[in-house]
Amino acid sequence: xxxxxxxxxxxxxxxxxxxxxxxxxxxxxxxxxxxxxxxxxxxxxxxxxxxxxxxxxxxxxxxxxxxxxxxxxxxxxxxxxxxxxxxxxxxxxxxxxxxxxxxxxxxxxxxxxxxxxxxxxxxxxxxxxxxxxxxxxxxxxxxxxxxxxxxxxxxxxxxxxxxxxxxxxxxxxxxxxxxxxxxxxxxxxxxxxxxxxxxxxxxxxxxxxxxxxxxxxxxxxxxxxxxxxxxxxxxxxxxxxxxxxxxxxxxxxxxxxxxxxxxxxxxxxxxxxxxxxxxxxxxxxxxxxxxxxxxxxxxxxxxxxxxxxxxxxxxxxxxxxxxxxxxxxxxxxxxxxxxxxxxxxxxxxxxxxxxxxxxxxxxxxxxxxxxxxxxxxxxxxxxxxxxxxxxxxxxxxxxxxxxxxxxxxxxxxxxxxxxxxxxxxxxxxxxxxxxxxxxxxxxxxxxxxxxxxxxxxxxxxxxxxxxxxxxxxxxxxxxxxxxxxxxxxxxxxxxxxxxxxxxxxxxxxxxxxxxxxxxxxxxxxxxxxxxxxxxxxxxxxxxxxxxxxxxxxxxxxxxxxxxxxxxxxxxxxxxxxxxxxxxxxxxxxxxxxxxxxxxxxxxxxxxxxxxxxxxxxxxxxxxxxxxxxxxxxxxxxxxxxxxxxxxxxxxxxxxxxxx
Amino acid sequence: xxxxxxxxxxxxxxxxxxxxxxxxxxxxxxxxxxxxxxxxxxxxxxxxxxxxxxxxxxxxxxxxxxxxxxxxxxxxxxxxxxxxxxxxxxxxxxxxxxxxx
Numbered sequence: 001x002x003x004x005x006x007x008x009x010x011x012x013x014x015x016x017x018x019x020x021x022x023x024x025x026x027x028x029x030x031x032x033x034x035x036x037x038x039x040x041x042x043x044x045x046x047x048x049x050x051x052x053x054x055x056x057x058x059x060x061x062x063x064x065x066x067x068x069x070x071x072x073x074x075x076x077x078x079x080x081x082x083x084x085x086x087x088x089x090x091x092x093x094x095x096x097x098x099x100x101x102x103x104x105x106x107x108x109x110x111x112x113x114x115x116x117x118x119x120x121x122x123x124x125x126x127x128x129x130x131x132x133x134x135x136x137x138x139x140x141x142x143x144x145x146x147x148x149x150x151x152x153x154x155x156x157x158x159x160x161x162x163x164x165x166x167x168x169x170x171x172x173x174x175x176x177x178x179x180x181x182x183x184x185x186x187x188x189x190x191x192x193x194x195x196x197x198x199x200x201x202x203x204x205x206x207x208x209x210x211x212x213x214x215x216x217x218x219x220x221x222x223x224x225x226x227x228x229x230x231x232x233x234x235x236x237x238x239x240x241x242x243x244x245x246x247x248x249x250x251x252x253x254x255x256x257x258x259x260x261x262x263x264x265x266x267x268x269x270x271x272x273x274x275x276x277x278x279x280x281x282x283x284x285x286x287x288x289x290x291x292x293x294x295x296x297x298x299x300x301x302x303x304x305x306x307x308x309x310x311x312x313x314x315x316x317x318x319x320x321x322x323x324x325x326x327x328x329x330x331x332x333x334x335x336x337x338x339x340x341x342x343x344x345x346x347x348x349x350x351x352x353x354x355x356x357x358x359x360x361x362x363x364x365x366x367x368x369x370x371x372x373x374x375x376x377x378x379x380x381x382x383x384x385x386x387x388x389x390x391x392x393x394x395x396x397x398x399x400x401x402x403x404x405x406x407x408x409x410x411x412x413x414x415x416x417x418x419x420x421x422x423x424x425x426x427x428x429x430x431x432x433x434x435x436x437x438x439x440x441x442x443x444x445x446x447x448x449x450x451x452x453x454x455x456x457x458x459x460x461x462x463x464x465x466x467x468x469x470x471x472x473x474x475x476x477x478x479x480x481x482x483x484x485x486x487x488x489x490x491x492x493x494x495x496x497x498x499x500x501x502x503x504x505x506x507x508x509x510x511x512x513x514x515x516x517x518x519x520x521x522x523x524x525x526x527x528x529x530x531x532x533x534x535x536x537x538x539x540x541x542x543x544x545x546x547x548x549x550x551x552x553x554x555x556x557x558x559x560x561x562x563x564x565x566x567x568x569x570x571x572x573x574x575x576x577x578x579x580x581x582x583x584x585x586x587x588x589x590x591x592x593x594x595x596x597x598x599x600x601x602x603x604x605x606x607x608x609x610x611x612x613x614x615x616x617x618x619x620x621x622x623x624x625x626x627x628x629x630x631x632x633x634x635x636x637x638x639x640x641x642x643x644x645x646x647x648x649x650x651x652x653x654x655x656x657x658x659x
Numbered sequence: 660x661x662x663x664x665x666x667x668x669x670x671x672x673x674x675x676x677x678x679x680x681x682x683x684x685x686x687x688x689x690x691x692x693x694x695x696x697x698x699x700x701x702x703x704x705x706x707x708x709x710x711x712x713x714x715x716x717x718x719x720x721x722x723x724x725x726x727x728x729x730x731x732x733x734x735x736x737x738x739x740x741x742x743x744x745x746x747x748x749x750x751x752x753x754x755x756x757x758x759x760x
Contacts, residue, residue: 637753639683639752646679
């Protein structure tokens with residue numbers, strides 16, 4: 001019934017091969033774009049079919065083995081796919097968004113050099129992401145994990161002639177390596193730990209079945225999960241490894257939307273959800289995850305206050321929202337975390353694509369006016385809502401969604417997370433408080449962005465301001481679809497308190513994901529319990545805080561546009577620190593980058609020059625010296641050769657005779 | 660006086676040594692070449708003497724072989740000598756030094 005799961009990653013791979021190998025020959029942008037988009041769309045259709053099939057199926061977990069990979073003693077690893085409600089949701093999310101973003105890219109990347117290269121990489125990324133999501137064991141997941149990292153690197157460095165872009169690509173890759181190292185260590189430790197109990201496996205279903213053999217809350221399971229979480233901080237841009245994500249905005253905007261907002265960066269959240277049974281056994285790790293998540297949520301939000309690059313604000317917003325997801329995972333709200341992953345994918349993809357539409361328009365205008373201004377600087381925008389009405393409306397709806405205004409998608413997912421942070425057996429009111437404050441800050445910086453970009457008077461250069469067009473339909477259509485999803489997507493997860501109020505609307509996503517999470521939650525007594533009035537209280541507070549944030553943004557950036565400047569002047573030191581991202585990059589440079597560089601230079605000067613080169617040159621010098629000595633025997637005189645022959649013969653005969 | 664096999668051995672040893680000394684000391688390539696022939700013939704003499712002494716024909720067959728080879732060698736050697744002379748206008752073995760460092 002589920003035997004043809006391999007088709008889902010196969011189509012993107014096919015698209016990658018066609019565009020990657022023949023793209024230069026095809027040249028026609030329309031054909032290349034259509035191939036790329038159709039490849040993803042085909043796998044979206046297949047995903048939908050399987051999703052519907054799973055909905056009507058009583059058995060919720062299915063594994064199909066495509067081929068055997070490694071078979072060694074007790075260890076056997078297959079190329080296999082695991083299809084359950086969690087991976088079903090994820091493949092829908094990945095293929096659906098990917099289709100829309102591919103479509104958008106046809107318009108956005110129009111006329112770029114390397115159009116085919118872009119689509120090939122994007123297809124390859126989708127392939128790797130699907131492998132990550134569908135893999136039935138940790139190693140196959142790791143293949144996808146590395147694959148998406150590679151594509152992320154390739155696409156961040158898409159404009160490789162630009163120094164900053166190629167640097168950002170390298171930074172993303174290196175920082176991710178740190179996390180990947182943690183993932184690997186976790187995988188090895190888990191394999192060893194389970195092996196001690198007689199089960200040699202890294203298969204997810206077998207891990208879940210045998211996790212009980214490990215000591216509950218013991219040091220081993222804590223170390224294993226912490227290692228995996230380190231992997232997640234790298235891929236999902238959490239403190240301390242978040243620094244690569246804002247720099248990753250050097251890539252084209254569709255890439256930021258697909259990879260650095262909607263799909264790849266949520267891989268860490270997915271991984272924790274996939275191994276929820278293991279993580280639930282380590283309350284200490286869960287606490288660390290919750291604290292890191294909450295800290296990242298609020299920390300990234302502060303940086304978002306002072307950035308002027310439209311994409312960077314969104315990047316820090318992504319970091320902050322990912323923090324929410326980890327907060328959810330940490331307090332045991334697995335369903336809420338995955339739910340927020342979905343809604344975030346909708347509204348953040350829409351926001352990024354919207355910003356891409358704005359950048360596209362600004363770039364076009366500057367190009368027409370022969371100016372070389374930065375098309376991403378919000379200080380040069382303003383008043384764009386009349387120039388780009390569709391972009392504005394979709395962007396505005398998504399902003400309302402991210403701010404958690406009632407009945408938009410993030411309202412349900414974010415409040416579910418905050419409620420769990422407050423009331424879960426693994427939660428704490430401090431976590432809730434931090435999350436709520438961060439929600440207010442989110443509302444503030446997002447509306448700051450909206451006001452600076454779309455409202456107020458137009459601050460674009462006079463020569464360019466009349467040339468800003470609305471983007472073509474191929475770009476606005478995905479925006480509209482995503483805006484609808486961002487607005488109504490939350491209705492799949494209406495919490496019980498609200499559902500009961502209006503009539504018995506079930507929490508669809510919770511019921512759907514129950515086969516994956518419910519067992520863990522009941523086994524470890526994880527749950528959020530509290531009076532309905534308390535839950536309404538937390539909802540009310542977070543909505544209120546959001547409105548305050550919006551109000552403040554309106555006051556500072558709409559009503560009194562001089563206010564921010566005055567504010568910056570009076571708190572100049574604070575503003576400078578925030579503007580410079582709390583100097584975290586500089587700190588990392590000082591602590592890790594420079595010391596590593598110094599170590600490298602030292603090793604180069606000492607080990608490489610003295611020892612490695614010393615050995616190589618020493619051998620050569622030795623041989624040369626021996627040659628110098630021996631060359632004296634080569635006189636070139638026939639007589640001396642004849643003489644030595646005679647002496648040799650005499651010696652041999654003498655030896656034979658006198659032996 | 661009976662000429663015994665010892666006499667032959669001594670004569671051929673003397674001839675062989677003369678040839679060796681000639682090869683080592685003379686500079687004219689043709690003389691060196693003739694000295695080598697002398698050494699070969701000293702060996703031939705040993706072969707024949709011992710063959711007759713032991714009553715075994717093997718030695719004589721060897722001599723025929725050596726003479727054939729020596730004839731071929733003489734042809735090749737003289738050809739080399741002429742070729743060398745054409746290049747260097749000399750057949751002095753001291754001038755055979757192109758392989759020197």
